[in-house]
Amino acid sequence: MSAKRFTAFVLGVLVLFGPTFAGTARADDPVDAGPVEQTPLGPITALDRELLVKVRLAGLWEMPMGEEAKTRAASQRVKDVGAQLASDHMFLDERVVRLAGQMGVALPDDANADQQSWMAEMRSRTGPAFDDSFANRLRAAHGSIFPVVGTVRANTRNEAIRQFAQVCNQIVLKHMTLLESTNLVDDKGLSKPVAAGAQPVRGAVDADPLPTAQVVGPTGPSPLLVLLMCLAGAVVTIGILRLLRPKANVK
Structure with a gap:
């Protein structure tokens, strides 16, 4: 693969997966x-x-x-x-x-x-x-x-x-x-612990959210946004490859 084509490939990958990387990085956020x-x-x-x-x-x-x-x-x-x-x-x-x-x-x-x-x-x-x-x-x-x-x-x-x-x-x-x-x-x-006489929320386990400390969980793009990013990445990659394709010599 030529240097130009490799560069185009890297740019396409960054466009395709860059936002996803940014979304998953929050999984390592510290606990407040x-x-x-x-x-x-x-x-x-x-x-x-x-x-x-x-x-x-x-x-x-x-x-x-x-x-x-x-x-x-x-x-x-x-x-x-x-x-x-x-x-x-x-x-x-x-x-x-x-x-x-x-x-x-x-x-x-x-x-x-x-x-x-x-x-x-x-x-x-x-x-x-x-x-x-x-x-x-x-x-x-x-x-x-x-x-x-x-x-x-x-x-x-x-x-x-x-x-x-x-x-x-x-x-x-x-x-x-x-x-x-x-x-x-x-x-x-x-289920979530409730006072005697109250109706439990069945199937909804409560992790006892802390009022004084919140755990910042991982967040990421929605499925629709991921699909749009994939399509955009593919289009950009194809466009870059076409621009960098060696032109045939005209005789």
Whole structure:
């Protein structure tokens, strides 16, 4: 291939794929984790603080309900899962309280309104009805916090928070697996967590969007725009090649 034809080919490729490259570059955009605050254990962001608060809130209702599953549940499997969840959240709660104290992060002392409604629902039930509520309420809650933990684990600049998020990640995944092992998790457990009495949005899993930190996701051109770019690139490439084609000698 001659130098002129190679140049034309490169120009055509740039016209054809250049906008697509620009669109996919946003996949590496950083997470906006909010303002940074200095603590005795290093800098933390609003996203780091939020993880500590969410883990504390989880323990405030999952520990007591795990304990109550021992007497309210009909299934021995639910009883065993409840005991394991209560034990693990006691472990996490001790560590989150200590870590938050060292960093000067205020933690709640009571479960939030949604969590209190879930506890009230479960406490009004026994036997199979309790089992269903327990498995689905806790599976939905764990599915909601799981992506939050992963985001902090991947993006925090604080080593203590990273180690804590690593432990949380393993435990939350373990709990989702345990809850699913009851064979009671249905659409309610795989949907956005809602207050007791509210209708779940079936099939629409909520990743618990963070109010204080937003993850900038990848964006790209629409399919129609991609098609138009492809056509434009092809036309430009053909036109350039024709311009650079050696002219036949006229005798």
